[in-house]
Every structure is written in C-alpha cells, then in structure tokens.
Amino acid sequence: MDDIVSLVRPEIYAMRPYSSARVEAEQATRIHLDANENPYPPYPGGAEQEGLNRYPEPQPPSLLGRFAEIYGLPVEQLFLSRGADESIDLLVRAFCAAGRDGILITPPTFVMYETAAAIQGAAVCRVPLVSGSYQLDADAMLAACDADPGIKLVFVCSPNNPTANLMDRAAVLRLAERLRGRAMVVVDELYLDYSGQPSLAGDIAEHPSLVVVRSLSKEYSLAGERCGITLAHPEVIGVLRRIMPPYPLTVTAIRAIGAAISPAGIAHGRRNIERILAERDRVRNALTQLSAVIEVFPSDANFLLLRTEEPQRLCAALAAQGIRLRDRSSVIDGGVRLSIGTPEENDDLLRALKLHG
Numbered sequence: 202m203d204d205i206v207s208l209v210r211p212e213i214y215a216m217r218p219y220s221s222a223r224v225e226a227e228q229a230t231r232i233h234l235d236a237n238e239n240p241y242p243p244y245p246g247g248a249e250q251e252g253l254n255r256y257p258e259p260q261p262p263s264l265l266g267r268f269a270e271i272y273g274l275p276v277e278q279l280f281l282s283r284g285a286d287e288s289i290d291l292l293v294r295a296f297c298a299a300g301r302d303g304i305l306i307t308p309p310t311f312v313m314y315e316t317a318a319a320i321q322g323a324a325v326c327r328v329p330l331v332s333g334s335y336q337l338d339a340d341a342m343l344a345a346c347d348a349d350p351g352i353k354l355v356f357v358c359s360p361n362n363p364t365a366n367l368m369d370r371a372a373v374l375r376l377a378e379r380l381r382g383r384a385m386v387v388v389d390e391l392y393l394d395y396s397g398q399p400s401l402a403g404d405i406a407e408h409p410s411l412v413v414v415r416s417l418s419k420e421y422s423l424a425g426e427r428c429g430i431t432l433a434h435p436e437v438i439g440v441l442r443r444i445m446p447p448y449p450l451t452v453t454a455i456r457a458i459g460a461a462i463s464p465a466g467i468a469h470g471r472r473n474i475e476r477i478l479a480e481r482d483r484v485r486n487a488l489t490q491l492s493a494v495i496e497v498f499p500s501d502a503n504f505l506l507l508r509t510e511e512p513q514r515l516c517a518a519l520a521a522q523g524i525r526l527r528d529r530s531s532v533i534d535g536g537v538r539l540s541i542g543t544p545e546e547n548d549d550l551l552r553a554l555k556l557h558g
Contacts, residue, residue, distance in 0.1 A: 202409055204382040205436040208353055210298050213444060221447040223258050257452045259445065264455065267462050268430055272402050277435040280442065283449050285391055285416040285429035288441070289356075290317045292387060292412065292431075295440045296353040297323035304354040305345060307337060309363060309532035311389060314356040326352055335364040335498075339372045343379055355384050359401075360392040363529045363538045365500035367396045374401075377408040385437070387412045394420040394474055395481075396501035402432040409434040419503055421461040421470050426454040477503050481541045487551050494554075495535060508535040515557060522553050 206214060223236070233255060242250050265276040272279070282288040293314075297303060303324030306314045310330075318325050326349060328342045337357065346352050355376060359368035377386045388401050390413055402413045412433040418424035428450060431441060450458070460466050485505055488497045493515065496508040509515050512530040515537060519526055529536035541547065 218443040280431040282429040284427040293317040358389040360501040367501040392502035
C-alpha cells in the first residue's frame with residue numbers, strides 16, 4: 202500500500218534481505234549440510250538438548266499459524282521477534298532515517314521508544330499525557346505532527362507503563378485515521394490482557410497505519426524466553442522481515458511458546474491472569490489504608506503505581522529487606538511502581554510497608 206511504502210526509508214524498502222539457510226529451505230530436509238552447523242548435539246545430549254545444534258526457523262510457521270488463530274489475522278500480518286523491544290527497535294530503524302526523521306512519544310511512558318530513537322539518531326517529539334487522567338492529548342499530538350512532517354512513528358502505550366491505564370480507543374483510532382500516509386501509530390499492548398478489553402489489532406484492516414505490538418512476557422509468563430508479536434499491514438511485516446536478525450527465536454523459545462499458546466497453555470495463562478487480577482484488587486485496597494501512601498492509581502495492568510512523599514527512601518527501605526520496587530519519581534511526582542506477585546510475595550510486601558510506616 203502506497204500510504205505505508207511512502208513512509209518506509211527508501212533504502213530499507215529497496216534492500217535485499219539476508220537469506221539464511223533456514224529461509225532458503227523451502228522443502229522438507231533430511232540432511233542439513235547448508236549452514237555450517239555442528240552435526241552433534243551439545244552436552245549432555247539428552248532429549249532436552251535435541252535440536253539445539255541446528256538453527257531454528259526464523260518465523261516458525263507453526264507458531265505463526267497458531268497466533269493467526271488467536272488474533273484473527275492472516276499469517277502475513279504477523280511477525281515474531283526477540284521480545285517487544287526488538288520490534289520497537291526494528292520499526293524505528295525501518296521508518297526513521299538518522300538525522301532526518303523522528304518519533305512522537307507521550308510521557309510518562311515506556312522508555313524504550315526513546316532509547317531506540319536515540320540509537321538510530323532519530324528525533325524525539327514529546328507530547329505529555331493529560332495531567333491527572335494520563336490520557337492522550339490527541340489534538341496536541343496531531344498539531345505536533347502537522348508542525349513536524351518528519352515524525353514517522355507515533356508510539357502509544359496502552360495500558361501505559363508506568364501509569365497502568367488503558368488509552369481511549371477512539372482517540373487512538375482518530376490518530377490512525379488522521380495520520381494515515383503521514384505516520385504509523387504503534388500501539389504497545391503488552392499489558393492488554395489485564396484490562397479485559399479487546400486488542401486494536403482487529404482495526405488494522407480499516408486503519409492500515411496501525412501497528413500493534415504484543416508480548417508473551419506478561420500474559421504467558423515467558424519473560425525469560427523473549428518473544429514479541431507484531432501485528433500490522435502485510436507491507437509493514439514485509440519491511441520487518443527485510444531487516445530482522447537471521448534467527449530471532451531460539452529453539453527452546455519456540456518449544457516454550459508452542460506449549461504456552463496451546464489450548465491447555467492458554468487456559469493455564471488465563472487462570473494465572475485471574476489470580477493476578479484478584480491480587481491486584483487486594484493489594485490496591487490494602488495500600489490505600491497505609492499512611493505512607495498518598496495515592497494509588499487505577500490499574501489496567503499487572504502492576505500498580507502509587508505516590509508517596511519519600512519514594513527513594515521507601516524503595517531503599519524495602520530493598521534492604523530483599524523486596525525490589527521501581528522508583529518512578531523521576532517521571533511521576535512521588536511515584537513508585539510495584540508489580541503484583543504471588544499472594545505470599547504480596548503479603549511480605551504489605552508487611553514491610555506497614556513496618557516502614
């Protein structure tokens with residue numbers, strides 16, 4: 202689609218992607234002598250090590266097919282990466298030429314958008330979220346894009362990190378419609394399953410400037426295996442495939458992901474999400490009773506943001522007891538972010554906070 206192609210860096214769109222041995226293997230292969238692999242399995246050579254001496258498929262069809270069922274999109278609109286961070290980095294590299302183009306972010310928000318832009322040498326335009334509600338200021342964002350035609354990517358984190366709230370769906374779709382042919386709207390939905398709301402991926406057909414980024418870290422308990430899923434127009438997916446690393450996913454990651462997205466794996470994940478949501482409500486209610494806590498923000502994610510008068514002192518005091526929280530006072534006045542753990546971990550946290558006073 203011309204609206205998308207015109208936004209991609211021309212040299213990226215014209216480049217010939219690296220063709221790995223597994224990409225070129227179009228038919229079933231009995232003997233692999235094309236990738237300079239070691240033909241013997243690693244120590245200790247047991248069943249769990251089987252296949253680790255061979256390169257994995259860069260975009261495993263079995264996983265793509267399953268994700269296509271889960272998200273209701275064709276496989277041509279799916280891309281697998283080493284976590285969502287890699288997808289963010291690839292999008293910035295694909296659409297933003299160093300020293301010429303830029304991104305728009307809505308602070309306070311996830312820092313990796315700005316980090317990826319800095320690595321690429323892309324400019325960063327900041328349009329803060331509306332004070333108090335922490336919703337998008339869509340009018341200001343559109344005005345910023347009008348003023349700077351070099352903005353090629355608009356990042357929206359929903360639910361947002363660190364404020365934990367879901368962004369207004371109508372506002373996001375308005376941005377996608379108004380910026381069509383001018384910028385891509387990248388919606389980071391890593392925490393979406395904790396909100397109970399549907400993904401914007403279903404709106405890509407009507408709004409091809411939308412890109413949705415998901416992850417298996419939060420919702421499928423696979424932070425240690427690193428897998429991100431990008432859902433977008435086939436042209437965007439084609440561009441990402443041009444510049445992806447030869448083998449984004451490891452053999453063990455592919456196995457773990459396959460198990461996690463099986464029907465039994467999804468049912469297991471949903472049960473865990475329900476447990477976390479119940480604990481989120483319990484911990485939030487308990488926090489509101491503590492004198493050290495000024496405010497606890499509503500949450501659509503698996504974490505809570507609170508405000509306290511001495512965030513650094515609080516985080517240090519709990520760290521001394523082996524409990525690590527995230528000091529976010531640099532972006533939210535008095536802000537401290539805490540993830541929802543197991544009931545036992547949450548009980549330890551609440552006891553420590555009571556002792557802190």
